[in-house]
Amino acid sequence: MKRRLTLQFPREAVHQPITYRLAVDYDVASRIIRAQVAPNQRGTLVVELSGDIDELDAAQEWLMSLGLSISSAAGEIAIDPERCVDCGICSSVCPSGALSCSTPDWRLQFDQRRCVVCEQCIAVCPLDAISLKL
Known part of the structure; x- marks a missing residue:
């Protein structure tokens, strides 16, 4: 566990x-x-x-x-697809690899199962597209 x-x-x-x-x-x-x-x-x-x-x-x-x-940990990370521009800044600070950008389209991918809700991605998102859902 x-x-x-x-x-x-x-x-x-x-x-x-x-x-x-x-x-x-x-x-x-x-x-x-x-x-x-x-x-x-x-x-x-x-x-x-x-x-x-x-x-x-x-x-x-x-x-x-x-x-x-x-x-x-309370809640889970949520990404607003309307605000996210797939810049990848959040993936550079994600310690668990839950956030990533990969070829060929360089779109942000989020694997909820890997997320440890450390909240580092929330602080670095320049568009406030990432939030904590309680």
């Missing part, structure tokens, strides 16, 4: 080896989608966790015990 979470780190927890402990103690694989972590500052980590449902639940409880605030 997979679970995409956004973790907010308090200053005190930034130095914790979070992904190592998830793997060793809980047998949960973590794939970092986006990270903004600096020493002695609050941090944010968007991560996709994979493992058995019981292990994921235990790992999530452990994360909360460290003082991390956790939120799940």
Whole structure:
């Protein structure tokens, strides 16, 4: 099972080896989608966790015990075909490969199954053609 979470780190927890402990103690694989972590500052980590449902639940409880605030991905990415001009900027920042442009027509392709809702594409779209549907 997979679970995409956004973790907010308090200053005190930034130095914790979070992904190592998830793997060793809980047998949960973590794939970092986006990270903004600096020493002695609050941090944010968007991560996709994979493992058995019981292990994921235990790992999530452990994360909360460290003082991390956790939120799940809400919604899904939607692309407005009327506004999109297939520029491909969004595909250049997509970490999962859900967005791509390929030959021969160079039209934007969106694979919803691969999307991890990291929302990076929303910020870079110059025409506001990408949004988050809740």
